Amino acid sequence: MNKAESERLGSLFEQIGHQPTAFAEEADLIILNSCVIRQSAENKVVSKIGALKSLKKSRPTLKIALTGCFVDPDIDKLKKRFPDVDYFFKAGDWPQFIEKVKEASVLPEKPAPSTFIPIIQGCNNFCSYCIVPYRRGREKSRTLDEIVREAKTLADRGTREIILVGQNVDSYGHDLPEKPDLAQLLVELNKIEELARIRFLTNHPKDMSDRLINAIASLDKVCEEINLPMQAGDDDILKAMRRGYTAEHYRKLVNRIRNKVPEIAISTDVIVGFPGETDKQFQATVDLLAELRFDNVHIAAYSPRAGTIASREYEDDIPPEVKKERVNIIEKLQKKIATDINAMLLYQTMQVLVEGKKKGKWHGRSRSGKLVFFNNKNEILGQVVKVRIEKTSPWALQGVLYTGNGS
Ligand code: SAH
Numbered sequence: 402m403n404k405a406e407s408e409r410l411g412s413l414f415e416q417i418g419h420q421p422t423a424f425a426e427e428a429d430l431i432i433l434n435s436c437v438i439r440q441s442a443e444n445k446v447v448s449k450i451g452a453l454k455s456l457k458k459s460r461p462t463l464k465i466a467l468t469g470c471f472v473d474p475d476i477d478k479l480k481k482r483f484p485d486v487d488y489f490f491k492a493g494d495w496p497q498f499i500e501k502v503k504e505a506s507v508l509p510e511k512p513a514p515s516t517f518i519p520i521i522q523g524c525n526n527f528c529s530y531c532i533v534p535y536r537r538g539r540e541k542s543r544t545l546d547e548i549v550r551e552a553k554t555l556a557d558r559g560t561r562e563i564i565l566v567g568q569n570v571d572s573y574g575h576d577l578p579e580k581p582d583l584a585q586l587l588v589e590l591n592k593i594e595e596l597a598r599i600r601f602l603t604n605h606p607k608d609m610s611d612r613l614i615n616a617i618a619s620l621d622k623v624c625e626e627i628n629l630p631m632q633a634g635d636d637d638i639l640k641a642m643r644r645g646y647t648a649e650h651y652r653k654l655v656n657r658i659r660n661k662v663p664e665i666a667i668s669t670d671v672i673v674g675f676p677g678e679t680d681k682q683f684q685a686t687v688d689l690l691a692e693l694r695f696d697n698v699h700i701a702a703y704s705p706r707a708g709t710i711a712s713r714e715y716e717d718d719i720p721p722e723v724k725k726e727r728v729n730i731i732e733k734l735q736k737k738i739a740t741d742i743n744a745m746l747l748y749q750t751m752q753v754l755v756e757g758k759k760k761g762k763w764h765g766r767s768r769s770g771k772l773v774f775f776n777n778k779n780e781i782l783g784q785v786v787k788v789r790i791e792k793t794s795p796w797a798l799q800g801v802l803y804t805g806n807g808s
């Protein structure tokens with residue numbers, strides 16, 4: 402979500418005549434888009450502001466703006482704490498920040514082959530550990546027409562893939578008068594001819610519908626990739642997290658998705674070291690990960706966030722070294738699983754949308770979201786090409802351009 406918003410914010414500034422620069426030393430304006438999902442993210446913002454202080458001393462004309470979830474309602478207190486920051490604006494309040502630019506015209510100047518489109522802001526779920534609903538407010542969907550219009554314009558300008566983003570894309574539309582849902586939005590977007598691919602994240606296991614699973618199975622542009630955070634494998638922990646589902650519900654859902662869309666790649670999020678998590682409860686998470694075998698797992702150690710239900714009701718009683726050990730156990734397991742899953746792709750030919758070049762090699766993603774590297778002399782940015790996989794690892798694939806005649 403932050404990445405999506407930074408892109409849009411950058412393009413808004415381009416529209417009013419600014420240009421991006423890779424060096425902070427050259428900038429007239431630096432906007433920090435902050436995240437506070439865990440303490441480590443929050444620490445990063447604070448140290449970044451500290452680092453910019455000396456830059457500002459040497460260049461007094463430099464303006465610094467702070468946005469994102471670090472900006473809480475008490476802006477006066479923030480102003481006192483960070484006198485070097487010139488502007489504070491809440492996550493999502495940036496259209497007001499650049500008054501001249503109306504939200505309807507928010508479109509990147511030079512669209513990348515793959516572009517994010519936020520479809521729903523905020524979250525109504527209040528999982529006990531999570532700060533998002535406090536900082537980003539309640540769910541607010543953009544209208545179906547507005548999203549389709551934006552996607553069409555992007556496609557006209559060269560975007561081949563759109564990634565719809567929201568904290569919980571499964572609740573898209575419930576707050577709109579016509580009550581559209583994500584499946585319906587996908588049907589409309591799938592009609593846009595110039596578009597090659599559609600992805601979306603993040604799904605919520607308690608809300609993901611069969612209508613959506615059917616849409617993934619039947620719509621040709623909707624990619625076979627899904628992000629479905631599990632968070633834990635033990636029912637008592639899931640309950641204390643207020644996730645609204647059981648491990649059995651989650652297992653059945655994954656199996657239902659795989660039955661309908663066999664080639665789907667599924668990634669998940671887990672939190673280890675939630676307050677009170679016993680060895681046995683942690684083992685339940687490990688067991689479920691080992692059973693369901695995901696393509697990718699984002700692992701986080703529990704970090705208490707002030708104001709959340711969990712930080713009020715439970716003591717953060719799992720020692721840091723135990724959390725670390727639990728993270729390591731899952732990392733090791735997942736490395737093995739991803740190694741095996743990716744090894745099955747050896748010598749397969751995959752469709753890759755070329756997104757850029759790094760160290761002389763083109764890179765892009767398969768429909769299932771796998772990162773693929775390959776060599777080619779031609780300018781093929783933004784094209785969908787076929788690549789034959791010749792080498793696999795848990796993190797990425799290497800291949801050669803497939804020309805279809807056996808060469
Ligand atoms: N809406 C998504 C993800 C939101 S935050 C969902 O429902 O899962 C992204 C990830 O950060 C979460 O999946 C979770 O694994 C992690 N996270 C959120 N709050 C956290 C906390 N307090 N401590 C550690 N990890 C956290």
Ligand code: SF4
Nearest residue numbers: 524526527528531533
């Ligand atoms: Fe946070 Fe839960 Fe909302 Fe995800 S669904 S953003 S974890 S409150």
